[in-house]
Amino acid sequence: TTSEFEDRLDLWRRGVHEPPKCSDLTCSADLAARAQFARMLPVLRHRGGSTGVVEPRSLIGKLGEEYAAALALNEAEHARDCEKSCASFYCGEGLPDSTLLETREISMGSVPPEDFASMFHYPLDLIKVTREPVVSAGEASRAVALAKAENVDGNVFPSGKYKLGGDWLVHLHGTRQWFNHLLERTLVRNIAASFPEIVTNASTLRAHSVAMLKYNSSHPRTDVHVDNGIIALTFALSNRSNYKGGGTYFEHLGESNLVEMDAGHATWRPGSVRHGGHRVTRGERYIIGAFFLLSDRVEHVRRLKNRGSNFRAEGDVATAATHFKWALEINPKCTTCLKDLAEALVVNGTLDAAEGTLRMALDLLPSDSDALFSLGVLLSQKGDHRAALEAYRQSAAVNPDDAELLYNLGLKLQQVEGSQEEERRMYARALEADPSFAKAHCNLGAAYAEAGDDDKAEHHLVAASQDPSVAVTALQNLAMLYEKRAQRGLAGFGALKTREAAIDVSTAADVHLSNAQKTWDHLRTIAPPDVARMATSKLLSLLKTRGRLVAIADIPSAITILEQATALDPSDAATWQALARACSLVGDNVQLGMTRLKDLGGFAVKLVPWGLPAVLFAGWMVYPALTPGFKQSLGLESPPPSGKTFEFDKADVGEVPELKS
């Protein structure tokens, strides 16, 4: 029927070339899978999508001398990179008798390659996956062994915010030799044959940025990203039985369409398709990733964009934006250029223009989780929190275990919907994705503290306090948490009838107060001046409370504590008074207490109302003196003053603010 035909056509355009097998039971499942393919829409909308692409040199008249100079710089860089490639990697036509491998083809989605876009045509079935292995599994495993002998595992390899094991092949001499043979034997001719639109001759391929990468459960995945070359290769070296998870993830295809390859298989594709190494949960997965240049074609779009990013990194936003605009003049559908430009516009404060630019990127590539994330950040900055929440939600639907995204989503859920449980769930998911994510620890700790789950709150706040980026907020929350615990322990203290009971309760509460003291003290040493001042005043009031509380069981310790308080603030009369009382009780020797107090200096004489005979205070400290006045005089009728309001603070760490590209 027509609708079946359309379904199949949709699937085919998405690279699913074999129609779903339709027995009664599986048919509905296939349709459900197809429903997931709503990302298909832009392919239809942007059919014939390379319209507007312009030959770079033809723009010199319009864009002027600086642009012409930038193109010349691109050409010089390109020539240098090609030369460098041939110094390390095979440059030649490949063996003439190497047979062409059979591949299956998958659509790269709605947006053609960023460079030479007009040369490609829909359905853009440009992701090639081998149907037969390029080398045997045995040879692949020997290559890994060779690289291991060359210490490939000794290095950490960053991919955005994630890390993998692995190393560049230029550092692994033997492995590089093996790879070069492979280029010569099969890869060069096969890759060249896959892209007749742009590869004039197999000898124009120039490999660069070639690395062996290792995934395992501690280094599980890459960011979703684009590769830095017109053509990219992923070569699988481990059998699928060696690991769980893994595979190459293409964002426009979704998690249910991973490209999974056994050892010896490979995929090659345009570098600009958004993809990543999918999460490995067990075992080890080795691959080689390689990018290719074409010696007779300069990738002006990619090079302008990269140079713009370099200017951006140096803080020159205006020049960066000019480069992104130039790249967009050549190819208006360069989505990474649009995202980079949006970021530059945000820095310039032109938020509406930035939003328009981001929405153009999303119109071309609605499944771009980074563009959705950036839109969320942008809308949040514009104060449209509900729309920001929606953008984060959409981003999470595409990229469900991105730590920063889940974290921002958690914040926004709480802010917009007041949903504390959902908020905690998102922070917890962010920490599953990245257990060392300090902001998520900080806010999850605060969220648990708000919910009254003290143990979990303490665990996460302690973890966050180790990281300088959030330590100030985390320590503040942690100190308040300890005070809150002490305060809870002291509830009903005023009604206790025996000294023993009072000692039990106060000793238990003092564990928390002593933790709070250490925490405020730590905070004082690391915080900026205004927070340090606040921490000092908190510490002071805490010491006064502790002094009174500890005095019930242990007056000499109370004296030490109160002395610390007077040292912190010698102008506080009440502290001197409490110290005088405590001193006067040491060994029931009022005289000693008086002497001690005088020794402490002129302040005491000035501030303590000596009209009251110290001897009268003697009775105060001996619990129980059962009159309410007695307890009041200790300041223990009500909970400790330093912890009356608990507003756990998340605002300081805020949303992750960077727009991504």
Ligand SMILES: O=C(O)CCC(=O)C(=O)O
């Ligand atoms: O591990 C994969 O499958 C993808 C790795 C990757 O991003 C690449 O080879 O460029």
Ligand SMILES: [Fe+2]
């Ligand atoms: Fe990649």
